[in-house]
Amino acid sequence: MNAKVLNGREHWASRLGFILAAAGSAIGLGNIWKFPYITGENGGGLFVLFYLLCVLLVGLPIMLAEFVIGRSTQSSPVAAFSELAGEQSAWKLVGWFGVISGFIILSYYSVVAGWSLNYLLMSIVDATAGKSPQEISGIFDKLYTSGSLNIFWHFLFMAITVGIVLSGVKEGIERWCRTLMPLLFLILAFLLVYGVFSPNSGFIKAAKFVFAPKIETFTSAGALEALGHAFFTLSLGMGAMLTYGSYLPKNEDVVKSAFIITFLDTMVALLACMVIFPILFGHGMEPQQGPGLVFKAMPIIFSNIPGGMILAILFFALLTFAALSSAISLQEVVSSNFMDRKGWTRKKATLITGTAIFIIGIPSALAGSGSLLAQWKDIFGKNFFDTMDYLAPNWLLPMGGFLMAVYVGWIMPRKKLEDEFKSGSKWAALYPLWLFSIKFIAPLAVLLVLLYKTGIINL
Numbered sequence: 322m323n324a325k326v327l328n329g330r331e332h333w334a335s336r337l338g339f340i341l342a343a344a345g346s347a348i349g350l351g352n353i354w355k356f357p358y359i360t361g362e363n364g365g366g367l368f369v370l371f372y373l374l375c376v377l378l379v380g381l382p383i384m385l386a387e388f389v390i391g392r393s394t395q396s397s398p399v400a401a402f403s404e405l406a407g408e409q410s411a412w413k414l415v416g417w418f419g420v421i422s423g424f425i426i427l428s429y430y431s432v433v434a435g436w437s438l439n440y441l442l443m444s445i446v447d448a449t450a451g452k453s454p455q456e457i458s459g460i461f462d463k464l465y466t467s468g469s470l471n472i473f474w475h476f477l478f479m480a481i482t483v484g485i486v487l488s489g490v491k492e493g494i495e496r497w498c499r500t501l502m503p504l505l506f507l508i509l510a511f512l513l514v515y516g517v518f519s520p521n522s523g524f525i526k527a528a529k530f531v532f533a534p535k536i537e538t539f540t541s542a543g544a545l546e547a548l549g550h551a552f553f554t555l556s557l558g559m560g561a562m563l564t565y566g567s568y569l570p571k572n573e574d575v576v577k578s579a580f581i582i583t584f585l586d587t588m589v590a591l592l593a594c595m596v597i598f599p600i601l602f603g604h605g606m607e608p609q610q611g612p613g614l615v616f617k618a619m620p621i622i623f624s625n626i627p628g629g630m631i632l633a634i635l636f637f638a639l640l641t642f643a644a645l646s647s648a649i650s651l652q653e654v655v656s657s658n659f660m661d662r663k664g665w666t667r668k669k670a671t672l673i674t675g676t677a678i679f680i681i682g683i684p685s686a687l688a689g690s691g692s693l694l695a696q697w698k699d700i701f702g703k704n705f706f707d708t709m710d711y712l713a714p715n716w717l718l719p720m721g722g723f724l725m726a727v728y729v730g731w732i733m734p735r736k737k738l739e740d741e742f743k744s745g746s747k748w749a750a751l752y753p754l755w756l757f758s759i760k761f762i763a764p765l766a767v768l769l770v771l772l773y774k775t776g777i778i779n780l
C-alpha cells in the first residue's frame with residue numbers, strides 16, 4: 322500500500338498501521354475496566370454470548386458504515402456529511418453530534434485514564450507494600466476525593482494525548498499505536514499465562530463463569546446493556562472510525578479490516594476477563610464488585626502474590642496504553658473537524674480543542690471532591706462525572722450510530738455505497754448481507770435500546 326497524499330490529505334503509511342490504530346481506538350478502558358465488571362454484574366455466560374452477537378450483528382455493520390462514509394468522502398464527520406448530503410442538509414448535525422460527543426467522552430475518559438496513571442506510579446514506587454486490604458482499597462477513595470490529584474493526572478494525560486495527536490496521523494497516531502498495541506497484547510498474554518499456572522488460580526471457575534451459559538442470571542436489562550457496550554467498545558456512533566477511515570486509500574480492504582479490528586477488540590475484552598476473574602476467584606472474591614473492580618480489587622490482589630509489584634506495573638501500564646490509544650482517536654475526531662471545516666492547522670486545532678477538553682473535564686476531575694458544581698448532584702441526581710458517563714455512551718453514541726446506519730442504509734446513493742464497499746475488497750460478496758443488516762438489523766436493534774431507555778417500551 323502506498324502512502325501518497327490524496328487531495329492533500331495525509332494517509333496511513335501501512336495497512337498494519339491503520340489496523341493497529343483503529344484497534345487501538347476500540348481497545349481501551351471499555352475492554353479492560355468496564356467489560357469485566359459488567360460481565361461480573363450480569364453473571365457472565367449468556368450475557369457474554371449476547372454481547373458477542375451484538376458485536377457481530379450490530380457493531381460490525383456500523384463500523385463498516387463508518388469506514389465507507391469516511392473513505393468515500395476523505396473527510397472528518399461534519400465535512401463528510403456536508404459533502405454527501407449537501408452543505409444545507411440536516412445530516413451535518415450527525416457530524417456535529419460526533420464532535421460534541423468527542424469533547425464530552427474525552428473530558429471524563431481522561432480523568433479515568435488519570436487514575437490509571439496514578440496507579441502506575443503507585444506500582445512503580447510499591448506504594449501498597451505492607452498495607453492491609455482496607456488501607457489499599459482506601460487509596461482509591463483518597464484519590465477519588467482529591468481534587469488536586471485528579472486535576473494533575475487529568476492534565477498530564479491530556480497533555481500526552483495532545484502531544485501525540487500534534488505529530489499527525491502517520492508520525493503520531495500510527496507510530497505510537499504500532500508500538501503500544503503489540504506491547505498490550507504481550508502484557509495481556511503474559512498475565513493470562515500467569516493466571517493459568519499460578520498456584521491458587523481460579524482459572525477453571527473463571528472460564529465456567531465467563532463462558533458457560535446460565536439462563537437464570539440473564540435479564541432483558543443485561544441484554545440491552547450488552548448492546549450499548551458494543552457501541553462504546555468498538556468506538557462507534559461518533560465518527561471516530563469514520564475519521565480513521567478517511568485516512569484510507571481506495572485500495573484498502575475495509576471489510577477485512579473491520580473483521581480484524583472487531584475480532585481483536587473482542588479478544589482483548591475476553592482476555593481481560595480471563596486475566597481478572599481467575600485472580601478474583603483464586604482469592605475468594607466476588608465478581609459483583611462494580612466499577613471499582615480494577616482500581617480497588619487488583620492492587621489488593623497484586624499485593625498478596627509473589628512478584629505482584631511487577632505484575633501491577635505491567636497491568637497498569639497496559640491499562641494506561643489502552644486508554645491512551647483510545648483517547649488519541651477521540652482527540653483526532655475533534656482536531657480533524659476543525660482542520661477540515663475551519664482550515665486550521667493541526668497544531669492550532671489540537672492545542673485549542675485539547676485545552677478546551679481539559680477545561681470541560683475539570684468538573685469531572687473534581688466530582689469526587691465535591692468542590693466544584695456541588696449542586697449538580699442535587700439537580701440531576703448524579704455528579705458531573707457520572708452524568709457525562711451516562712449521557713455519552715447511553716444516548717449520544719447509540720443515536721449517532723442509528724442515524725449513520727439510516728443514512729447509509731436508506732439515503733446514500735446505492736451505487737456509490739456498493740462501489741465503496743467493494744473497492745479493494747476480496748470480501749465483496751458479503752455486500753448483500755451487510756446491506757440487509759445496516760438497513761434493518763442494526764437500526765432496529767438500536768431503536769429498541771433507545772425506546773427501552775426512554776421507558777417507552779418496558780421489557
Ligand code: TRP
Nearest residue numbers: 347349350351553554556561647
Ligand atoms: N472504545 C474505547 C474503549 O473501549 C473508547 C472510545 C475511544 C470510544 N474512542 C471512542 C468510544 C469513540 C466511543 C466513540 O474504551
